[in-house]
Amino acid sequence: MKRKTGFTTSILHADRESVIEHGSLHKPLHLSVAYGYRDARELANVFQGKAQGYAYGRQGNPTAAALEEKVNRMEDGIGTVCFGTGMAAIGAIMLALLRDGDHIVASSFLFGNTNSLFNTLAAHGNEVTFVDATDVALVEAGIRSETRLIFVETIANPRTQIADLSHIGELCARRGLLYVVDNTMTSPYLFRPNAVKASLVVNALTKYIGGHGNALGGSVTDTGIFDWTRFANIQDTYKGPKTALWGLTQIRKKGLRDWGGTLAAEQAHHLAVGAETLSLRMDRACANAMSLAQFLAARPEVRAVYYPGLDSHPQHALAGELFAAYGALLSFELDPKLDCFDFLNRLQHVVLSSNLGDNRTLAIPVAHTIYHEMGAVRRASMGIADSLIRVSVGIEDREDLLADFAQAMTG
Ligand SMILES: *Cc1c(COP(=O)(O)O)cnc(C)c1O
Numbered sequence: 001m002k003r004k005t006g007f008t009t010s011i012l013h014a015d016r017e018s019v020i021e022h023g024s025l026h027k028p029l030h031l032s033v034a035y036g037y038r039d040a041r042e043l044a045n046v047f048q049g050k051a052q053g054y055a056y057g058r059q060g061n062p063t064a065a066a067l068e069e070k071v072n073r074m075e076d077g078i079g080t081v082c083f084g085t086g087m088a089a090i091g092a093i094m095l096a097l098l099r100d101g102d103h104i105v106a107s108s109f110l111f112g113n114t115n116s117l118f119n120t121l122a123a124h125g126n127e128v129t130f131v132d133a134t135d136v137a138l139v140e141a142g143i144r145s146e147t148r149l150i151f152v153e154t155i156a157n158p159r160t161q162i163a164d165l166s167h168i169g170e171l172c173a174r175r176g177l178l179y180v181v182d183n184t185m186t187s188p189y190l191f192r193p194n195a196v197k198a199s200l201v202v203n204a205l206t207k208y209i210g211g212h213g214n215a216l217g218g219s220v221t222d223t224g225i226f227d228w229t230r231f232a233n234i235q236d237t238y239k240g241p242k243t244a245l246w247g248l249t250q251i252r253k254k255g256l257r258d259w260g261g262t263l264a265a266e267q268a269h270h271l272a273v274g275a276e277t278l279s280l281r282m283d284r285a286c287a288n289a290m291s292l293a294q295f296l297a298a299r300p301e302v303r304a305v306y307y308p309g310l311d312s313h314p315q316h317a318l319a320g321e322l323f324a325a326y327g328a329l330l331s332f333e334l335d336p337k338l339d340c341f342d343f344l345n346r347l348q349h350v351v352l353s354s355n356l357g358d359n360r361t362l363a364i365p366v367a368h369t370i371y372h373e374m375g376a377v378r379r380a381s382m383g384i385a386d387s388l389i390r391v392s393v394g395i396e397d398r399e400d401l402l403a404d405f406a407q408a409m410t411g
Helices: 007-012 040-047 062-075 086-097 112-123 136-141 165-175 243-258 265-276 278-297 316-322 340-346 376-381 398-410
Strands: 079-083 103-107 128-131 147-153 178-182 200-204 218-222 302-306 329-334 362-365 388-392
Touching (some): 062 200, 062 265, 079 086, 112 147, 128 136, 136 165
Antiparallel strands (some): 079 218
């Protein structure tokens, strides 16, 4: 039997396992919008899915397909579809799989734009019940007869709550519900949601997998665990002989061909190059985050630190069981005597920016920016104080990072 290669080796050598032009070390950029055929029958077969091939760029391109293969290996899935952004990936799942009247149970601690998307869905006839997903009993209480799927994130941003991932997986298996896990904050290097029986895994490739803040992208991976024959909303045309592929086929057709959430070849290339060093960057960023969290927790100017790696974190033990490390995102509340804007303005290496998962350390005052639109009431219910600062920790030299925070505290 062929020896199974490790995480990073497998990504590095994925492209060259199939025929690649001129022995190129990277999958080339295929920028063509359309693909020409000499044989009309072959063209017809490609359209009907009977032959491998490409028809029109909106439905995918070979460069994006090479990235799909890499993400699929990382997540150990049975298939992966890539999209132009993480939000396009989440939107495609909802567009492809929900019908009028279907209900969603979602974690109330969600990426802000996902929260906003779910409110949009509510206006289109798909009600969403938001629950505290750190407690499986509350998730179960949210289920109705119309519930179609459960949606959670691994580590929530900005307060770093960790969903009760294994128990929710067992609940979904027992009730026959689709279990969608957004793995962006952990990345497949720290955690594979198939370990907790997730049906579909979302990654915003924009964040840790790309890692350099130079390309947007998203993905949906089918873990092969969900039984699609039990899912009411698959169209007859997508019910091929392999039942395991029904869901992803419908997501690909609706999300790319019909909705146009396509990942361009150039972006796919950038993301694939980033993916090669995911493990190295993640090790360094997680170690930096742990050091920074410990440093902040010891400072008198800091009222609270939220980081799963600290003993004080309510799901510290759970994070240790599930994840290979505690992630690279933390948040903290300054003592109200310090103005959080003045503090942020004194930072010299840290960039004031809304992204996360960049190589550079980024910080943002949450209530005044990404959670502003949500309003004070919802913010309070999510535990977001006015002085909360989110830090996406990068790969800088540790001493420089700690020194920057130290000088910004003392002014
Ligand atoms: C950023 C992010 C997304 C959306 O990804 P984009 O590529 O920015 O659209 C979705 N989920 C989580 C958890 C994220 O952090």
